[in-house]
Amino acid sequence: MTDASTGPVQAEITARLTAALSPTRLEVVNESAQHRGHMGDDGSGESHFRVVVESAAFVGRSRVDRQRLVNRALADLLAERVHALAIVARAPGEG
Template sequence: MPDPATALSTPVGPVEAAIRQRLAADLTPTSLVVVNESASHAGHRGDDGSGESHFRVEIEAPSFAKLSRVARQRLVNRSLADLLDGHIHALAIRARAPGEAA
């Protein structure tokens, strides 16, 4: 599993940048980590060769308080809907409210 600190020092592609921008704007997170895991899936089904098809998002936002895991994931998916429709093949989501265990 890539180290989030290392992931931040690597070049960010347009899809990853869009994920960060949209989640920041729509959900106002207190913590946001986006990891491009596409290299681990090179040559697999869903790999479009762009290097930006598989992502992991770890997000903490006050808007997740009192919501179920499914409701939280729906908020993230709604924010990224068109990217999920055409650019992102796989998205792992870990969403929590402030104060919840990581």
């Protein structure tokens, strides 16, 4: 889930999603380098992320409801530090 090159924002995303959703799978990928110089790049190297999260919390919920759960867990980060977040949210056993 994390490694030595993980920055503070990426680590915070991981910690919050782990606490909020108890995921069975969680990938938090920093894609900021792909957006260097584009709108929303604040120069921090931690402005654009992709998450893949699998959690029992998503069972029976729509795609929109799943994304709302993720967004709720990260609300202040999304408002203040993260410009873009791509979300793949699955229930266990979904492909």
